[in-house]
Amino acid sequence: MAATASSVAASNGVAKSDAPIREDYVRIDDLTKEYDGFRAVDDVSLNIRKGEIFALLGASGCGKSTLLRCLAGFEKPTYGKIELDGVSIVEQAAYDRPINMMFQSYALFPHMTVEQNIGFGLKMAGHSGDRIRARVEEMLTLVQMNRFAKRKPHQLSGGQQQRVALARSLALSPKLLLLDEPMGALDKKLRSQMQLELVGIIERLGVTCVMVTHDQEEAMTMATRIAIMDAGKIRQIGTPDEIYEQPASKFVAQFIGSVNLIEGSIEDDEKDHVTIRSEVLEQPIFVGHGVTGFEGQAVAYALRPEKIKIEKDEPTQERNKARGTIEDIAYFGTHSVYHVRLATGKKLLVHFMNAKRWASERFTWNDTVWLSWGENAGVVLTS
């Protein structure tokens, strides 16, 4: 994952400081934004570390964009505090904040050339012509757009426009960089390439970054940490693998990737293991670690499709297995997704890596198969 790539001190002299990482470089406290009584952002508190790429992930209308616009200064929060590097910025106007934004579909100035676009902020800040030229040159090199300096935005491709937009938002060396749906306007192929390139540039400069996206793949690829938002509230904050492997709620488990949720109740609650009785499985689920709960408590067992093993013959393990028939198959090339109907009527999704080329090596419709999973394969969710 790109987010874990090592940070190289930038060649242009922007070296990373050795000071301890500030955990609360950006500090958002009890932030609420209401429109006519509707709470777009509902009492959000979160801290963002210096130098990290922090993603706000959620469906449209979840409040992520409003939160970003509050950071940029385009919306005034109804109440709550925002501090950047120890300074409260809520009262500052957008043009006074040391924050720059790369807009969704870029918002490049159509009547200016690439270099005028990049130099715009520097010009507004009153820098000398020489200074502006030098910095624009530096930025053009950073995003490899030197050849296009004299072009107008409409003469550039989508990917090139994005590079210019990035250069423009970095030219003022902002304390905080905001990315609004950074890949929204690019086609899929270009997207994955630009994601890594963008992360590379951001990490090279060591700039702290908050991005907004509805695309979970994008958030997982680019971000150091992700906040899942829903209905104006933050549901969970964590690294991409924490969010995926240890979802805190059914909502998060279902939002990220696909998941089998098996509803049941705790039958046997021991210190080192628990068992969950579910109507949809013939035998109870055995969980190889203790959970904070009580016997009889209603829980959901979240089991990712790739954690389930599928085979023709009954597995030797005694626990955590079930028999079913294949009802549907979705072939994705790298893997296939089998929809397996259990005897109780419950349908489970199972991923199967297509490691072999021949269809005869795989399963087909109406095959009776055995499913099994390890004792730590799933997560017990109480909410």
Next chain:
Amino acid sequence: MMARLRRWLPDGRWAVIAPPYFWMLLFFAVPFLIALKISFSSIQIAMPPYTPLSEWSGDALAIKLNLKNYLFLLEDSLYIKAYLSSLKIAVIATFLCLLVGYPIAYAIARLPTASRNTALMLVVLPSWTSFLIRIYAWIGILKNNGLLNNFLIWTGLIDEPLKILHTPVAVYIGIVYAYLPFMILPLYTNLVKHDHRLLEAAYDLGCRPWQAFLRITLPLSKAGIIAGSMLVMIPVVGEFVIPELMGGADTLMIGNVLWKEFFNNRDWPVASAVAIVMLALLIVPILIFHHYQSKELEGRLA
């Protein structure tokens, strides 16, 4: 063979472009050529009141181009003064229209979508009454014992009525009033297309709102400014009714000179020459207008 024939036969495209061409031919090119022809003839007391250009004498066709009318325009300083004065009035009036019209167009473009059409309607609505009636209404407002002066005297701001009617000020008021919609509509069409996020991007990069207006909105509305200015300036140069009714003895505009030449002096050839020269003067702004309009259509500026 058939394909080649078909290329020369009229198809659907012709049906679409023929009416405007025909319109231009009938109502612009033909009258223009007639005026051009008359401008090269001499005056005579007859019907029509000018000499024919061509003459059969024996077996030779003689075409006589009489340049006297054009030279006459240069001889009498009245004409040059009138042209310059018309241009001056047109330029100043256009600038005033821009000054008044830009904020109106900007405000309408920023209204919620539902109210925009109502606002545009209000801009156009006055032109539903006769132009002459509206000019007479202005005379009623501006004259010495008119509405404005009576009101100002009533408030005690002035003791004696201000002389506005039959001064250049009245002419400017009349022209700005009458031509304002022609400024507002193209400006609005341009401004309403502006992407609000460009302004946010400008604020984000350190622009105060007025700087963002000067550096983003204004340059991006250049095509609208030019279109509106041309729509106002070109007809104002030839404006005749407003200076005639609201201007004084010292208001000199080429439209009035033309009218007098034609109806008072009955000198059709000189009147035609005046008209042709006016058109020649206006060709430059018309070309500029056309240039930017086609650029606008190509979406280069917007």
